Amino acid sequence: GSMPITAQINPAAFEEAFTPFLEKGMGVLYLGFSSGLSGTYASAVMAAEELSGKYPDAKVVTVDTKCASLGQGLLVYEAADLRDKGMSMEEVARFAQDNCQRYCHYFTVDNLFHLHRGGRVSRATAIMGTMLSIKPVLHVDEAGHLINFSKARGRKASLNALVDNMKKKFRPELGSTVFISHGDCREDADMVASAVKAAFPQADIK
Secondary structure, eight states: OOOOOOOOOOHHHHHHHHHHHHHTTOOEEEEEOOTTTOSHHHHHHHHHHHHHHHOTTSOEEEEEOOOOHHHHHHHHHHHHHHHHTTOOHHHHHHHHHHHGGGOOOEEEOSOHHHHHHTTSSOHHHHHHHHHHTEEEEEEEOTTSOEEEEEEEESHHHHHHHHHHHHHHHOOGGGOOEEOOOOSSOHHHHHHHHHHHHHHOTTOEEO
């Protein structure tokens, strides 16, 4: 029954995670959570600088993905695929740096009070929005910030808005993989997946 909280990862935690690989002579590529949403990436950069002095023959490369949640997950998924196909760590890092802006991640929430607790909306907005069943559609912009994209009246309309927006953004020639995530609402995610598949038969939904 307790509410989850988040906390910034400190440099010491990154050093602890990276060190075992550096001791084996391996390089580390860190694709970090958006610096526009957390100071965690800055912690990773500090750790990389410290470790570069201790292990001058091993590389620690950090990339600020400007992404979050499963938008970041899709970038990591494609980066891992390129690694498995034989790309070097530097080439994969360059791919992530050059392509992170092409990922579109949009989402909606059913409960505005979670946004209020995270400082995204005021308490008055959360109360009024709940009373009127107004659901925001949000996304992570090019600077890696979370912003309000649009509003919909009712849960189903907000889910349909995700698909409608995808019709304007989706470019399968740049990649057909689509990730859909949910927070304990599998039926809603399945509904969105069905709508995406109907609109985009070529989509590879994960």
